[in-house]
Amino acid sequence: MTVSVFDYEVELGACAAGDRSAFHALYRHEAPAMRALALAMLGEPEHADTVLHETFVLIWRNAAGYSPTIGTARAWMYSILRYRARAHARHHQEAGDSSPENLPLPTLTLRTDATADTIPGALAALPAPQLEALLQAYLHGGDPARIAALLDRSEPDIQASIEASLSHIDEAVRA
Known part of the structure; x- marks a missing residue:
């Protein structure tokens, strides 16, 4: 079996060289996951769609500015998405719209049949x-102080929880 x-x-x-087919390939491959993250961050499908569109416009316009020294290309793309989502949320908060801070915490349904050596199993x-x-941290950019207030826990507890979670996942998938 060949894995692509x-x-x-x-x-x-x-x-960056202007290849539209490469842009379409990036979009087809990553847009569904990016939209899901935007939806989880913003809570409204139309807001998520707007942020997704803005994100891909910025990816196209700024692709030449990407450098592997700053991280992976995928991480760079997601940093643009998170930045746009936060800016969008701030704009709507200032306009009096509902903001992510006022939305219920996202829920996650994990597969119970996932093996322990996979990310879903580790989660x-x-x-x-x-x-x-x-x-x-993943959905809202990793600000421990904000997460602590949101979850009514101490900031050191949040930081320890995130570090322990990441270590657990890393150990599980390396096993």
Whole structure:
């Protein structure tokens, strides 16, 4: 069986050179997951769609500015998405719209049949406080002070929970 690995760096480099087919490949490959994250962050499908569109416009316009020295191409793309989502939320908060801070915490349904050596399995094995902290860090940009206030826990507890969660996942998938 041949496993195809999507090469974000190659596709992003092709985008920097103006290759529209590479841009379409990036979009087809990553837009569903990016939209899901935007929806989890913003809570409204139309807001998520707007942020997704803005994100891909910025990816196209700024692809030449990507450098592997700052991280992976995929991480770079997601940093743009998170930045746009936060800016969008701030704008709507200032306009009096509902903001992510006022939305209920996201819920996550984990597969119970996932094996322990997979990321879903490792997530399913986490204690609820660690999982909550990790989800909030991923969905809202990792600000421990904000997460502590949101979850009514101390900031050191949040930081310890996130670190323990990441260590657990790393150990599980390396096993």
